[in-house]
Amino acid sequence: MSDQSPDKESQPDGCDEGMTRRSFLRKSAVLTTGLAALAAGLSPLLGIENFPSMQEFMQKYYKELTPEEMAKVLERIEREVEKQYGIRPHVRDLKPMDGVEYVYCLNLSRCIGCRKCVHACVAENNQSRNPEIQYIRVLQMQNGSFDMEKAVHDYNPEKVPEKGHFYMPVQCQQCKNPPCVKVCPVHATWKEPDGIVVIDYSWCIGCRYCEAACPYWARRFNFAKPSIPKERLNPEMDYLSNRPRKQGVMEKCHFCLQRTRAGSYPACLEVCPTGSRKFGNILDPNSEVSYILKNKRVFIQLKEELGTSPRFYYYFDV
Amino acid sequence: MKDSPKITVVLNVLIVVFLALAVTFLVRSRNNQVALQKIPLVDPDYIKTATVRASYAELAGAKEDLSDFDCYGCHEKGKPPTLRFDDKHILIVPEEHKDIVMGHGRNNRNNICTNCHDETNLELFQTRDGRQLKFSESSQLCGSCHGPNYRDWEAGAHGRTSGYWKRDMGPIVRKDCVSCHNPHSPKFPGRHPAPPPNMLHPLAKPTPVAEGEH
Numbered sequence: 001m002s003d004q005s006p007d008k009e010s011q012p013d014g015c016d017e018g019m020t021r022r023s024f025l026r027k028s029a030v031l032t033t034g035l036a037a038l039a040a041g042l043s044p045l046l047g048i049e050n051f052p053s054m055q056e057f058m059q060k061y062y063k064e065l066t067p068e069e070m071a072k073v074l075e076r077i078e079r080e081v082e083k084q085y086g087i088r089p090h091v092r093d094l095k096p097m098d099g100v101e102y103v104y105c106l107n108l109s110r111c112i113g114c115r116k117c118v119h120a121c122v123a124e125n126n127q128s129r130n131p132e133i134q135y136i137r138v139l140q141m142q143n144g145s146f147d148m149e150k151a152v153h154d155y156n157p158e159k160v161p162e163k164g165h166f167y168m169p170v171q172c173q174q175c176k177n178p179p180c181v182k183v184c185p186v187h188a189t190w191k192e193p194d195g196i197v198v199i200d201y202s203w204c205i206g207c208r209y210c211e212a213a214c215p216y217w218a219r220r221f222n223f224a225k226p227s228i229p230k231e232r233l234n235p236e237m238d239y240l241s242n243r244p245r246k247q248g249v250m251e252k253c254h255f256c257l258q259r260t261r262a263g264s265y266p267a268c269l270e271v272c273p274t275g276s277r278k279f280g281n282i283l284d285p286n287s288e289v290s291y292i293l294k295n296k297r298v299f300i301q302l303k304e305e306l307g308t309s310p311r312f313y314y315y316f317d318v
Numbered sequence: 319m320k321d322s323p324k325i326t327v328v329l330n331v332l333i334v335v336f337l338a339l340a341v342t343f344l345v346r347s348r349n350n351q352v353a354l355q356k357i358p359l360v361d362p363d364y365i366k367t368a369t370v371r372a373s374y375a376e377l378a379g380a381k382e383d384l385s386d387f388d389c390y391g392c393h394e395k396g397k398p399p400t401l402r403f404d405d406k407h408i409l410i411v412p413e414e415h416k417d418i419v420m421g422h423g424r425n426n427r428n429n430i431c432t433n434c435h436d437e438t439n440l441e442l443f444q445t446r447d448g449r450q451l452k453f454s455e456s457s458q459l460c461g462s463c464h465g466p467n468y469r470d471w472e473a474g475a476h477g478r479t480s481g482y483w484k485r486d487m488g489p490i491v492r493k494d495c496v497s498c499h500n501p502h503s504p505k506f507p508g509r510h511p512a513p514p515p516n517m518l519h520p521l522a523k524p525t526p527v528a529e530g531e532h
Contacts, residue, residue: 039344040339043347113511115364119512134515153515154517155511156511161508263488264481264487264488269480270480273498275478291475
C-alpha cells in the first residue's frame with residue numbers, strides 16, 4: 001500500500017515518507033502479534049519455580065573457589081534451605097581422603113531384592129519424592145542368565161526372593177573411565193581422586209548429555225522442582241552430594257560422600273538386611289573389600305566390554 | 319507492498335489468527351499444569367537398620383529380660399532332658415518350647431537338640447569337637463560347623479558390618495550370627511519388598527521366557 005500522497009507534508013526530521021495512521025496501525029498490529037508469539041513461545045519459563053539467586057548465578061567454578069568463598073557459598077545454601085524447609089542444615093564441603101580409593105562389592109548370592117537400599121538412599125540423600133527419583137534400581141534377573149533385557153524392574157510379589165530369580169541392584173558405578181565426564185560440555189561433573197564421580201549442581205546446565213552417555217542409566221534428571229517432605233529432610237549435607245537440588249539439574253549416586261568421606265558406610269549398606277553390600281578402601285589391604293577381591297572367585301562388572309572400568313564388583317559366593 | 323486488496327485481507331486475517339493463537343497459548347499454558355500422580359511416602363519400617371533378632375550378648379548388654387535363657391528355672395539340675403522322636407524319627411518339640419520351629423539343615427539332618435545344647439549343663443553349648451561355649455559365644459558354635467562362612471564373617475565379608483569403614487575414625491558394629499539367623503531355623507524367610515519404582519510411563523514388559531529356554 002503506497003504511503004505517497006501528494007498533499008502530505010514532509011516530516012521535520014527529514015523522513016520523506018510520513019507515517020499514516022493506517023500504516024502505523026498495521027505495523028503495530030504486526031509487532032504486537034510478533035511480541036505475543038514470542039511471549040507465548042517463552043511461556044514455559046513461567047513454569048520454572050526456582051531461579052538461581054544472583055549470588056548463585058555469579059558463583060565461580062567449584063575448583064576455583066577459595067576456602068573463604070566456599071564458606072560463604074555453604075552459608076548461603078544453609079540459609080536457602082532453612083528458608084524453604086524450615087530446618088537449618090549443616091552443609092559441609094568434605095575433601096577426598098589421601099590414599100583412599102573406594103570400591104563397592106555386591107554379593108548377588110545374598111541379595112533378596114527387598115529394595116530397602118533404594119529407600120534408605122532416597123531418605124539419606126534428599127531425593128525428590130514426587131516426581132520420584134531413586135538412584136538405585138533393583139533388577140530381578142532370571143537364574144542362569146545375565147541378560148538385562150529380560151530383567152524386571154517393577155516386581156512386587158508377596159515375598160522376595162522369588163524362586164528362579166536373583167536380584168541385582170544397579171546404581172552409579174563410579175567408573176574409572178567415566179563416559180559421563182567426557183561428554184559434559186561445561187565440566188559440571190568430574191572424577192575426584194578417591195574415585196567418586198561428582199556433580200556440581202550449581203554449575204550443571206541440564207543438557208542431559210551425561211544421561212545419554214551413561215550405559216547404566218545411573219544419572220537422574222530433575223524435570224520438575226524436587227519435592228521433599230519437610231519431616232524427612234536429612235540436614236547433614238554436603239555441597240557435592242545431598243543438598244537439595246533445583247529443577248533442571250542432574251543428580252546421581254555419589255557413594256554418600258557426606259558419610260563416606262567422614263569415614264562411615266553409605267546408607268544403602270547400613271540398611272541392607274542380608275549384608276550383601278560391602279564397601280571400603282581398595283588401597284587398604286585389611287579392608288573387607290580387599291578380602292573379597294582376593295578370595296572370592298566369580299566377579300562380574302556390568303557392561304565390561306564398554307571399557308568404563310566400573311568400581312562396582314558383583315560376585316557370587318554360594 | 320502491492321496495492322492488492324486480496325493480500326491485505328489475507329494478511330489482516332493472518333494477523334488476527336496469530337494473535338488469537340498466541341493469546342490462547344499463553345492462557346492455556348498458565349492454567350494447564352499437568353497433575354503429578356500421587357505417590358505415597360514409603361513406610362519408615364523399610365529404612366530401619368535394626369536386625370530382626372537380638373543375640374544373647376546384645377540382650378545382656380542392653381539389660382533386657384533374659385528369663386528366656388534361664389533353663390534351670392524349669393529344668394532340674396543333673397537331670398538331662400529326654401528327647402522324643404516320632405516314628406519317622408522327626409523330633410517332637412515339647413509343648414513348653416512350642417515357639418521353636420526346628421528347621422536347621424535339610425532333610426531334618428540337624429534337628430536334634432543335643433547337637434548344639436549340652437544336656438549335662440543346659441546353660442552351655444557343646445561343639446562336635448568337645449568345646450563348651452557360653453550363650454554369648456554362640457557365633458563360635460555356628461563356626462564350628464560352618465567354617466567358610468565363619469571365616470568370611472571374621473573378615474567382615476559375611477553379614478552386617480555398620481558404622482565406620484575407616485576403623486580409626488569411629489566404631490564398627492558387628493552382628494553375631496543369631497542377630498540375623500534364627501538358630502533353630504536359620505534360613506531366612508521371605509519378606510515383602512519395598513514399593514517398586516513409579517514409572518512416568520510403563521516399561522515395556524519383557525517377552526515371557528518359557529521354562530528351560532534361555
